[in-house]
Amino acid sequence: MGTKVQEIKNKFLKAIEGIKDAKSLEDLRIQYLGRKGEITNLLKHLKDMSLEERRHAGPMIQRLKIETEELLNKKLSDLAKSRGDISEIDITIPGKKITVGHYHPLSIVEKDIRRIFKAMNFSIVDGPEIETEYYNFDALNIPKSHPARDMWDTFWLKQSVPDPRLLLRTHTSPVQIRYMETHEPPFQIIVPGKTFRFEATDASHEIVFHQVEGLMVGKDVSLANFKFVIQEFFKRLFGKNLEVRFRPSYFPFVEPGLEVDLQCVKCGGKGCNICGNSGWLEIMGAGMVHPKVFEAAHYNPREWQGFAFGFGLERIAMIKYNIPDIRLFNSGDLRFINQF
Numbered sequence: 001m002g003t004k005v006q007e008i009k010n011k012f013l014k015a016i017e018g019i020k021d022a023k024s025l026e027d028l029r030i031q032y033l034g035r036k037g038e039i040t041n042l043l044k045h046l047k048d049m050s051l052e053e054r055r056h057a058g059p060m061i062q063r064l065k066i067e068t069e070e071l072l073n074k075k076l077s078d079l080a081k082s083r084g085d086i087s088e089i090d091i092t093i094p095g096k097k098i099t100v101g102h103y104h105p106l107s108i109v110e111k112d113i114r115r116i117f118k119a120m121n122f123s124i125v126d127g128p129e130i131e132t133e134y135y136n137f138d139a140l141n142i143p144k145s146h147p148a149r150d151m152w153d154t155f156w157l158k159q160s161v162p163d164p165r166l167l168l169r170t171h172t173s174p175v176q177i178r179y180m181e182t183h184e185p186p187f188q189i190i191v192p193g194k195t196f197r198f199e200a201t202d203a204s205h206e207i208v209f210h211q212v213e214g215l216m217v218g219k220d221v222s223l224a225n226f227k228f229v230i231q232e233f234f235k236r237l238f239g240k241n242l243e244v245r246f247r248p249s250y251f252p253f254v255e256p257g258l259e260v261d262l263q264c265v266k267c268g269g270k271g272c273n274i275c276g277n278s279g280w281l282e283i284m285g286a287g288m289v290h291p292k293v294f295e296a297a298h299y300n301p302r303e304w305q306g307f308a309f310g311f312g313l314e315r316i317a318m319i320k321y322n323i324p325d326i327r328l329f330n331s332g333d334l335r336f337i338n339q340f
């Protein structure tokens with residue numbers, strides 16, 4: 001029986017090697033494993049054998065049957081592969097794109113600002129976003145029930161015990177007081193940070209935005225020093241010399257107080273849609289620190305003097321990148337974000 005099995009096997013192996021298409025492969029399967037196939041016949045004859053013979057031949061024929069089936073299946077898939085029906089590597093699948101993140105435009109501008117002021121020997125200082133009424137208003141010479149408070153529409157926190165009264169800081173100016181309470185002059189700092197206003201949003205107003213506060217205090221720090229610092233800052237930020245103009249203005253924590261205008265970055269002062277044809281961009285508030293502010297921080301106003309300023313980060317970014325609407329920054333719209 002053993003030689004018979006081996007014979008069939010050899011014959012089959014030789015035959016399958018020469019097979020070139022699925023049709024002849026199917027014919028070969030029928031020839032060996034079909035109802036009247038050679039291996040099927042062997043199995044059928046088992047019942048005519050003695051028990052002894054059957055024990056020996058049975059497993060051998062079964063093994064042949066299984067091996068033959070396996071070889072037929074393998075050949076079938078080999079034929080399919082060589083026809084291009086199935087391929088282990090699908091070269092038509094698009095490659096995996098590895099997306100690399102990038103900075104938000106506000107982060108880019110903030111980093112630039114930090115770098116420029118650092119290079120001018122300013123320290124970068126932080127303060128809390130939840131502030132007390134005292135630091136946000138009183139210490140900055142903005143008393144309760146004074147109309148000046150109306151300049152800052154405020155989010156007040158709900159408190160069961162409103163002592164001290166808490167709010168979301170409406171500007172970064174309270175950090176002036178916090179810093180002076182714990183540091184001795186002379187110094188120069190900037191305070192970039194988040195600020196909050198309880199007001200209607202439009203193309204130039206958001207309820208959450210960012211400011212950069214500046215404060216320089218020394219024995220004889222003047223507005224002339226401020227003008228140099230701020231002109232140098234804009235020169236480095238926008239990469240060109242730009243005129244700066246001071247106009248008298250009012251902020252309770254400075255005296256004199258001023259509004260700083262920057263020569264229009266786009267038109268250079270000729271007048272365009274960005275500057276509303278005036279040639280100037282209103283860019284920040286500033287002034288000489290009010291004696292009352294120094295007193296609140298326990299500085300002697302006769303001994304120290306300095307300038308303070310504050311501007312909106314979004315406004316700078318909007319000018320730098322020609323962004324028409326402040327609400328785009330937080331829109332989460334990738335068509336906007338991916339441009340930077």
Ligand code: DAH
Binds near residue numbers: 170172214286287
């Ligand atoms: N805190 C002011 C605001 O939010 C901006 C400002 C004006 C800051 C004048 C100053 C300053 O430090 O001197 O509108």
